[in-house]
Amino acid sequence: SYPTTGTTVTITGVEGVYEWQRCDLIPGSYTVAENTLDGWSVAIDPEDGILTVVAGAAPAESAIATITNTLDLCEQTIWAQLVLPNGDPDPRAIGFSGTGNWGWYNGPLSEGTYNFKLWASAAQNDTSKGTLVGMLQMTYSAGCVSFEVTEMYEGIAEPTFAHIYINTLSTVPSFPNDFKDVPLCGYTGAIYFAYHSVVMMPCGD
Structure with missing residues (x-):
């Protein structure tokens, strides 16, 4: 097959080790390159990222790209703010200490069903x-609350955990006791x- 020039492949996973294979390439040379976010570095083996596919050759060549997170991560508190369908803050989102x-x-x-923005480090609800x-x-x-x-x-x-507050009264909650x-x-x-x-995110954001 003839892959489209400049084809970008998005690879995702949960264990930090990902693999992508193409088994139908025609003979020729192909270049492997990575587009990474700021704060990430990449090392490719072979260093030039060039692979050569030879007719009848087995096993096929492979490239290994090691992508490393060089960002410093910090733990930050997050709260959910109710928003309107257009994304603006809903007046029913009540700020408290x-x-x-x-x-x-x-x-x-x-x-009903409601959407919330998750904010980190918004001191004084600003x-x-x-x-x-x-x-x-x-x-x-039906009297039950679910969220995701x-x-x-x-x-x-x-987030790996959640602290939830639910009440039929408008009483201002006390954290953490009421959660x-x-x-x-x-x-x-x-x-x-x-x-x-809380979430882990780049320090200083």
């Missing part, structure tokens, strides 16, 4: 001071919802 004197609890929310790191979706249905991180932005590690052992079902009427976690 959570961890590091900031955070949001969101409500009142009737049954998003201009923080970093938007991803998106969260929460569904309230739907998107994490490039270079940000997905412990919160049931996900058994609610009637409108609720107030808060999501807190």
